[in-house]
Amino acid sequence: MKSLTLEAIGKLAGVSRSTVSRVLNDHPEVRPEVRTRVEAVIEKTGYLPNQAARALASKRTGLLGLVMPTKAIELFGDPYYSALVAGIQEGCADTGSIFSIFPFYGPEGQAVLMPTLVARGFLDGVIVTAGPHSDHLIATLQERGKNVVVVGQPAGLDGLRRVDVDHRAGSVAATTHLCSLGRRRVGFVGPTSRYLFGVARLNGYRDAIVAAGRDPDDRAIRLDEPNVEGGYRATLAVLSAHPDALYVATDPMAEGALRALRESGLRVPDDVAVVGFDGLPNSRPTNPRLTTVVQPVVGVGRSAVHLLQEDRTGPDVVILPTELRIGDSCGARDTTEETALFA
Amino acid sequence: MKSLTLEAIGKLAGVSRSTVSRVLNDHPEVRPEVRTRVEAVIEKTGYLPNQAARALASKRTGLLGLVMPTKAIELFGDPYYSALVAGIQEGCADTGSIFSIFPFYGPEGQAVLMPTLVARGFLDGVIVTAGPHSDHLIATLQERGKNVVVVGQPAGLDGLRRVDVDHRAGSVAATTHLCSLGRRRVGFVGPTSRYLFGVARLNGYRDAIVAAGRDPDDRAIRLDEPNVEGGYRATLAVLSAHPDALYVATDPMAEGALRALRESGLRVPDDVAVVGFDGLPNSRPTNPRLTTVVQPVVGVGRSAVHLLQEDRTGPDVVILPTELRIGDSCGARDTTEETALFA
């Protein structure tokens, strides 16, 4: 199939290149009658403009990239990443851009990818998820003046545009909720300080404990890997402080916590109330149903796209609010009947 | 950061635009001394060529795309897709191209994606995985004369370049192996005929049964969904034919089969020998260790890339061989000691 050009379409429709271009780009100053005729020719010939030429002339491609290490590709099984991708997708639909994922493979892969794609002309903007693997990438993109938005909180980099959820406020809400239910010894189980969001969540917990007039007690705080096993281990450890409530800062950890409590012969929420953090769609149901701080991951993806599009005028940092979703694990709801079902 | 051009670099290095271009593209006819000087300037200025201009002038982008529906993105958790992506990645490294994943969302998403990206100029080639969702996409790409390679076997489309594994030969190997171990009644459990690879595997089984001089018996054949549950159900059903061996045409189904056999009080391999198909890296270990037909998924991804690069001269269809990996579920190996460990 030989490739058509604007010029050729113009000739077929009896107009000039420019007019066809105007039709294609929805410029208003074309007579409706002419527009219709041109559109008919485009339709008939199946003409599609050459993206490279368009990009060269307009300096825009309409292409956004999510750059992530190959290893992370496997994370699509993770509800967080699928939700994020869905959100980015929505954002792109809003703004009419197209979105593509660039997997790269180790440092060399990054070295290949960066110059060819990211640095000049192919991408209008790049979304990068924060994490140890991406710090260097982010720094490079930033110093090259690229249009970048970071999802999450990167370590030690300032002045870049980013989207995140309000980990601290969410934690305050969770902790305050437990305190207001009359729990006296509210413990914390969360990720190690390698994870910056974990630090933010811990800080929120501490703030809320102090604000509630309780004594902060470091023995009631245990950190471990943010997965089911980590939650299990940390919970077993924290039991020595005899908490009557636990704020577990990620849902997978909370799943481990519930198991640890069950195996220790403690009832949830009767003996120990539990609140988690994440509330991702498609995550596994727990027994009892977990009360958790829901973070709007889809919204994060969407906001990242919008932030990328703005002409650097809007705010540089978007922090999305979380929402406490009441389940059956905190005791705020009368669950007599439901628990009977599970017995 | 204002953008540098070839011309600017040329001026800085005291040469012309053309010479800089030659250096960039590794053309041989540049004096080493000049080359070094130009490279120094490029290095110092951090110059990177504009991809759009390059694409416009050369009609190549070095960009390959894997197009898949959003829903399928979640499949990256699936060992098949991660292996495939890893293979594509390797292939791209071999050929110096860059690889990107384009998720699209439903038919409208496809409608947006296709014209803007796939149809003209942005992608040198496209890899599509076969499946019900992609038939229309493949047809469109094909009729537009796009450089497409299909992974797997698309329904009812001919004349396109594709990569697949030899499902039939693999099945013959599996079935023959069971027959040669002296098993008399070799049953088949596999996916429903909606799955073309399942049909091919069934055919291979039938061929091998006939070739071994056995009576094909349709009661010893059960089809179900290609997952653990499907394998479990189909196996329970097939037991009425009293098989002493089972060729289960996907590993997840084989996992279900092993469970069904165990729950029916049958020992593997003593009472019923089992052979599976897939042998993907990172798949869950079974007890006993499954004998299975290993399909080279990484090789498939890699071949797809190579096929895409070739100037339509090589073969249009690449069929990769499989390999039978002996485990403990078929009885070919003396497993007395190992089984003791599991007891």
Next chain:
DNA sequence: ACACGGCCTGGGAGCGCTCCCAGCGAAGAG
């Protein structure tokens, strides 16, 4: 010393688009 080739190099001519400006005709104003 002169012609001839080979190696490098420079610059012209696009690639197919967008952007901008000039110019056309029709409509409204004086």
Next chain:
DNA sequence: CTCTTCGCTGGGAGCGCTCCCAGGCCGTGT
């Protein structure tokens, strides 16, 4: 009826590259 205004259209001038051809320089052969 003429002058201005405005809507719409055509074409020039690039965007930053690659490709190709012409030509400069040098070494070799005679």
